[in-house]
Amino acid sequence: MNERINKKKIMYHFLNHVTEIVLILVVIALWIATDNFMTLNNWMNLLRSGAIKGLIALGVTMVLICGKIDLSTGSQVGLSGMFVAVFCKHMVAAGHNQTAACLIGMTVAIIFAAIIGLLHAFLQNQYDLPPFVVTLGTQYLMFGLAAIICNNYPIPNAFPQWFVEIGMGRLFGIVPYPVIIFFVMAIICYFVMEHTTTGRSVYAVGGNQEAARLTGINVFKSKAFVFIAVQILAALAGFINSAQVNQADWSYGKEWPTDCLSMAIIGGTSMAGGSGTIYGTVIGVVLISVLINGMTILNWNIYLQYIVRGAILIGSLILMAYRDKYRD
């Protein structure tokens, strides 16, 4: 009996740290297999592309902890970049200051993202609609909206230089700004989730919504927080992504939700709600970024990469199932 409990305990700890172990193994394997994986420049590049998706993954983590899901984040990426570009293009054409135009565009994009998040929370809370399907709907809605506001033409070179710098620039010429933004946001999310009543309420609502409601926790507030946070983080990711290529296109980010879900789930967040950590997601972000980067360096066929990414999501769900089983 005692032995069985011990075995369970070992299994539990193993499952909790398996992501770190896998990360180390993959890094070592790529280091041996390729010449240019273990270079500072490559690492900075892989972290930069990972950081943009990672921002969304942070939001996805909070939504999953609350026991909900948001699949619309990909469209928000394209839409938020498009808002900025449209404002820049039209206001500059009308003779306004470019910086002011850009800031107004960003503000509008963030307010819109917050409204979408609030809408998700409201529809879920008021009518008990499944967020899975609701956010599939808003995904289409935002995708179409992004294409319409630019008359179906991508907008290149509309941004002021400082905005482009957010995506392209590096601190001291080494660390890309997106990576810094990601880690700052990760620390903020970690702090909110672990050390504030807002975060603890989210865990409670995800753990058992009815019990949380009966202890006087404002359930709608918790849902609104996570749904708005994930949309705003996706909007930020959209800004950085557009800045990086100095162009806005409605199709940006379309396929990201898969990777973002993988990052959160492989990092230990359960889709059943109530458990998961921001730290785990940060590890998940690095692991998925390393894998994607490794496949590119190894020159794998792009469609093979799709197969692998799909398999990773399913694999991380299996891992999640085992974690949930051993958690009690």
Next chain:
Amino acid sequence: MSTLSCTDIVKDYPGTRALDHVSASFESGKINALLGKNGSGKSTLCKIFAGAETATSGEFFLDGTPLKFKTPIDASANGIVLVYQETSLVPSLTVMENIFMGRLPKKPNGMVDWKRMQAETERLLAVMDVKIHPKAKVQHLPMWKRQVVEICKALSQNPKVLILDEPTSALAKAEVEKLFSAIRKVKENDVIIIYISHKLAEIHEIADTVTVLRDAKFIGTKGIREIDNAGLIAMMFGQTQMRKRPEDVIPLKEVAMEVKGLTREGWYEDVSFKLYRGEVLGIAGVLGSGRTELLGGIFGSDPADSGSVIVDGREYVHRTPAIMKHAGLGLTPEDRKTTGLILKHSIESNLCYAGMKRTTINGWIESRKKRKEMAIRQVEALQIKLSSISAKASSMSGGNQQKVVVGNWLNNDPRIMIYDEPTRGIDVNAKQQVFEIMWDQAKKGNSSIFVSTELEELPGVCNRILVLRGGKICEELTSEQISSMTTNDLYTLCMGGKSGE
């Protein structure tokens, strides 16, 4: 004739013993009632017979053959079928499909044999002498007919033992009689029928023999003609040691809360009462009297149609748990596992949800130290037994879980606590501790509302008891009246006079 008997059955759950050396026997051709209050072990015993649970020790026999089941499928293959309280029918399918679910008769070519299915269903319904069309959809049937379908489903497996777990719990009185005459028909077929119930009133109507369990022990088996209601009550409740309320728990004259004209259509009507500071107020009512809904209506966790609650001179017409928590109320829900606790979270977390604001340094940022202190304060005050404060709430026994639910609220220093069935499924010592919490709170000038199905608990604990019957408060018992009262009197009041439900 056949006999089902058991000897020395013991069933242990973590922290509690559900069956303690129970030996009993049941004969065919009779309706054998198995009677006991909630948590007496009657359902557990039947689950063991039906393979849904395995006994820790002890054996049982059908006609002298020892039986041992791992699953309910094992048991039904051996002729023992349990019909559960909640119906397991699929409402959108027909009666005959429900009866033969998973065992649809097939033609040699593999297609479903609808004709044979219909004929078989008609035969089974004829046994019970009930007219239901085999092709009717279950969702269109009244509740008692659904129970009949459920029993037919069991009969279709040709059982030797048919166990019915409180089949009348969702039925209206007129329906109960129809169901009873159907059950009596089954009796003619040399089947051992075990009828689980905690309703005294119906036992005399339906049963031939009655076996009573109390606190996990076998008390006795009697022929139904040998014993009257008073005798059965004595067997069910025993010489209950009245828990003595300390002398110094005396309510003050100040009103802590006033409930005014609270109504929820179909549940309770125009309920008004005052709760005084330092008072323990009991609400007595049987299952279905609307008590849980009333408590939820006061606390704002369930809707109410009209009426209001006044706390500290402020009238609350719109109520939610968050608003009423702010007003100084707390409520421990009836079902601690599904609505009282977050089982997958730690004991520490579960002790700090209601009082979350108090664990912070500025209302928003939490202090780990404060959180730990708050949790440990309740662990010590309520003597909660645990392996570690960071262990999951699911790892504890029922009594300790209940203390965590209470402790969670006490951490918010509520002035009015509402306890909905706090003693369900916990052992005697844990019960006593829950009562002591109420008395301690009363001495501090705080008030409690206490609801329990186990009516015998109320007189010893409460200063005053309101009797809730059919959604209305029909009696108010003062402490003088309570002291001269027996469990039997209270039971009769709740059931509405001598005639029973």
